[in-house]
Amino acid sequence: MNDDKSKMIGLQSIEFIKPPYIIAEGSIVGKKEGEGPLGLYFDKIEEDSFLGKGTWEEAESELMRQAVKIVMEKSGLKKEDVRYLIGGDLLSQLIATSFGIEEFDIPLFGIYGACSTMGEAISIGAILVEGGFADKVLAITSSHYASAEKQFRFPLNYANQRPSCASWTVTGSGAVIISKDKPESNEEVKIIIRGITTGKVVDYGIKDAMNMGAAMAPAAYETIYQNFKDFAIEPDYYDKIITGDLGAVGKDILNDLLKEKGYDASEQLMDCGVEIYNAEQQDTHAGGSGCGCSAATFSSYIIKQLKDQSWKRVLFVPTGALLSPVSFNIGNAVPGIAHAVMVESVE
């Protein structure tokens, strides 16, 4: 270790001198996500959309509670081994998180970055571990189709029509344990967090809350572009560059924006929102969205590919649309934000 080497890279990035490990991952999703193309990868598929609770909000808290339990059990850790929990969700005042995690009695940094929240959670988690502030932390987010529709759009009972650019909020939660030390198992392949690129609020003046892919694509573009510049790399440094929930529409816009800057990432680009559903068969239009979309996909399918070394280097870029029903109703635009995490598989 060279103490003189700066961790600060370029304008917006950090390179971890002692890269933290992701030693466990846990995921839970709803029935629809379980029936999608990634169904086999999730730890748990919950058939009851209320998860035995009386309200959608309590159901979402239960998703988080179960994701914590799964990842703790898989890691073999006790709650006192985890020094911080970093988490958030889409509901006003983060109630899914507050009520979902309170029984675990772990110091909490509540965060909000809309659907980019898992990128922010892993970023802050890695900072805490690499900086010597914690040996192990837990990063988590969730979303629920019904609580999000109630929060942001229309109550389900209105049965309003959805435009083809609209996305479908994923019912799910994903959690990872970030650790200073390698996992205790004898697995040869380890997953490390090499670095991060932290996003800014990016506002291109998009005003259509039903087309969040278009609102978030510029933010994803700016963060990915900055990652290339800060680390002086080309798209093919990565096996995959995986955005959170741009959906089919936003993914095309992102590809075009990068091409305009001379970066052809067509081979690398992938989007959790596109992967998680079979859009035609499942009638999900532009794809999945919500904090739980990227979190559950990362904590299952993406980690699995890295463990198998099908991919060795992934840029994970959850993307958030910074709107609220109030900001939309008073006529504000929908700015975006995207936080990138460089995840690698090493032997």
Place this chain on the structure above:
Amino acid sequence: MNDDKSKMIGLQSIEFIKPPYIIAEGSIVGKKEGEGPLGLYFDKIEEDSFLGKGTWEEAESELMRQAVKIVMEKSGLKKEDVRYLIGGDLLSQLIATSFGIEEFDIPLFGIYGACSTMGEAISIGAILVEGGFADKVLAITSSHYASAEKQFRFPLNYANQRPSCASWTVTGSGAVIISKDKPESNEEVKIIIRGITTGKVVDYGIKDAMNMGAAMAPAAYETIYQNFKDFAIEPDYYDKIITGDLGAVGKDILNDLLKEKGYDASEQLMDCGVEIYNAEQQDTHAGGSGCGCSAATFSSYIIKQLKDQSWKRVLFVPTGALLSPVSFNIGNAVPGIAHAVMVESVE
């Protein structure tokens, strides 16, 4: 510097080996706060409750925008000198923050801890600086009386009656610059962040959203108690232990809870919500509340006392009530959280 020394202290605390400096502070408040006992300490008092905007939410964003401008101007920094902005507010999906800070083009970690948010912002800011991830960061929060009433309680036009335990949301914003290096001025007294104690979600089952002091007092108690234990200190280590917005009711409960554990902190306890208004003359009942209450008080009056060395050691403990209108309406309790920051004046 001894690299072998752990920064992790006890169960929930961090002691900074190289304590970061607070090199500048900025505050802006509304007319009512300007007329209160701390009026002389704020950088700016805004007479127009709309701050020239068309909605309460945009007015709150404007408070943040101005607080950033004040602290940047006082510090002499340019926006490219600030590597991260850590901030949040009480509005759903943090819209005051997203729209308030977007023009500054600084990487953002959006956070939410209800009215404890300034404690969380300074904590994460100090971690980023001390861990070598940034040379300078900006921590900020805001609240606005009218946007908060609209969000959490009743539209002002309903003119509903307020019980005497109810608090009054502060219109204001406070911001500080946290730096690796000392301020460039030749001032002999420097303000440092010695350590932090990060809170957990604490739920005593309080269900009265009009009595947030009682809901938050147990969280303040648990964080302060843990701070004493982790650092093996007594209340008189501090000149002041300053909670965020417990108000008169919550402050008494906190004092009693500490006494039950054998700690008499009667001399040290102070509450931003109690200090910011003259409750009798200003009809503010239990006192001020909101993210802006502790942030504006810290970024003005508290820093001034430390600079003058009237106080040398302060435990700043913003306190948050983790409720939303939805969680309240579905019958959930109001859990609390409190994040403590050890701020000291050194020569």
